[in-house]
Amino acid sequence: MSKTLFALPFVALALIAAKPAQVPPAAAPAASLVAPPEVVADPANRLNIQLSNGGTVVIQLRPDLAPNHVRRIQTLVSSGFYNGTIFHRVVPGFMAQGGDPTGTGSGDSPLPNLQAEFNDLPHLRGVASMARAEDVNSGNSQFFIMLAPTFSLDHKYTGFGRVIAGMEFVDGIAPGEPPPQPTKIVRAWLDGPAPAAVAAVPASAQPQAEAPTPQPATEEPKDDAATGG
Secondary structure, three states, X not given: OOHHHHOOOHHHHXXXXXXXXXXXXXXXXXXXXXXXXXXXXXXXXXXXXXXXXXXXXXXXEOOOOOHHXXXXXXXXXXXXXXXXXXXXXXXXXXXXXXXXXXXXXXXXXXXXXXXXXXXXXXXXXXXXXXXXXXXXXXXXXXXXXXXXXXXXXXXXOEEEEEEEEOHHHHHOOOOEOOOOOOOEEEEEEEOOOOOOOOOOOOOOOEEOOOXXXXXXXXXXXXXXXXXXX
């Protein structure tokens, strides 16, 4: 309590004490892992990623939580941007990161960086989130899929979807920073046509960023400096 309050006259303190106790507002609930029916009903919100390890991963996109990030993913997927790219940074028990056309962790699409859309989707196993650099508004094309819960990333990275099928193939992505024989995205596609406003992506790519860094796990993995690409 501030020392200033102790200097108030007794009458003032009595008046304050006489006021009804105010109930603190309830904390906002975490975003549901189950997408709203209208989101599920749109096939453009279902992302398929065919991996070179022989499996296909299906991600339910969440435009209700991160509309601009989902639109970016839809744009890049529709242009074939991710086809042939690798998962260049895979940390067992933490996350698998890809989406860099250079395969180095320092590349991105030629589209402008995105403003952060931090939301209440918890970084649980299977959640897909946008990587970024130290600047919170530097998300672009690189993304990561959580291999285990890491709640220290909540409200620091923009979650935009969650794996709803094929998580065993995510677990099978080759580990390493970089992996000796990295797993590739053979092809990525949406179940339906992307919104008409989605524009084509220019052919060239420009360098950009990295991804979250874990600390040794206690109750759950922790991130170090919030850097991602």
